[in-house]
Amino acid sequence: xxxxxxxxxxxxxxxxxxxxxxxxxxxxxxxxNFAVIGTDATDSLDPDLPSDASRADYERIVVITRETxxxxxxxxxxx
Numbered sequence: 001x002x003x004x005x006x007x008x009x010x011x012x013x014x015x016x017x018x019x020x021x022x023x024x025x026x027x028x029x030x031x032x033n034f035a036v037i038g039t040d041a042t043d044s045l046d047p048d049l050p051s052d053a054s055r056a057d058y059e060r061i062v063v064i065t066r067e068t069x070x071x072x073x074x075x076x077x078x079x
Contacts, residue, residue: 002029009072015065024064026072038062 004027012023025037042061055061 002031002033005030008075009068015067015071024068036062036064038064
């Protein structure tokens with residue numbers, strides 16, 4: 001597994017999280033991939049995946065807040 005090299009966007013505390021229970025986050029990894037902390041919604045969203053989408057048994061569908069992604073947008077590389 002790769003190593004976290006930086007957070008993408010602002011820390012959860014800057015988005016209003018004070019208790020640590022609502023902390024979606026995005027991290028860039030040393031291998032160029034991204035890791036996401038979010039709410040596991042696999043069971044509820046899996047049946048709604050489009051016919052051209054699929055996931056492996058080891059993959060999960062994770063939901064992050066809109067604010068988390070919008071506040072990270074400026075730091076997501078174009079390529």
